[in-house]
Amino acid sequence: MILHFDHVTIVVRDLARAIEFFEELGFAEDKSVVIKGETFSSYMGVPGIEARHVTLVLPNVAPRTEVQLLYYLQPQAADDPGIRDLHKLGFNHVCFAVEDLEAAVAKMAARGFTTHSKVLDFHSRKLVFLNGPEGVTIELSQWY
Numbered sequence: 001m002i003l004h005f006d007h008v009t010i011v012v013r014d015l016a017r018a019i020e021f022f023e024e025l026g027f028a029e030d031k032s033v034v035i036k037g038e039t040f041s042s043y044m045g046v047p048g049i050e051a052r053h054v055t056l057v058l059p060n061v062a063p064r065t066e067v068q069l070l071y072y073l074q075p076q077a078a079d080d081p082g083i084r085d086l087h088k089l090g091f092n093h094v095c096f097a098v099e100d101l102e103a104a105v106a107k108m109a110a111r112g113f114t115t116h117s118k119v120l121d122f123h124s125r126k127l128v129f130l131n132g133p134e135g136v137t138i139e140l141s142q143w144y
Contacts, residue, residue, distance in 0.1 A: 011071075013134060
């Protein structure tokens, strides 16, 4: 039934810093629009929604892989105090495969993006958690 992963959406307060985070991982901005009106309010279940919707893509990757960022103009985005808690129910993290984990971590660190863990060897790959935008955990994976 499912063909492949399509996208993940992250609600952010600092849109520029979130774009910078994902651009450092190799994503490029593809589209940026404002979503609003009854159609989006009904679909999202958010009355009065007005939000900047930025689509970032990995260039030259098949199938297409997207990160979508939502920056709410109204209503104000709600806090999630447990977002960094990886033992809570619900969404935990998203992982992206990289060619060179150490180089990716060094590149992110040079821009002030920190790791959430030390590198772990597990099931034929090296893994590390990054502290992503708004506390969302992003994992990087290098298969060997």
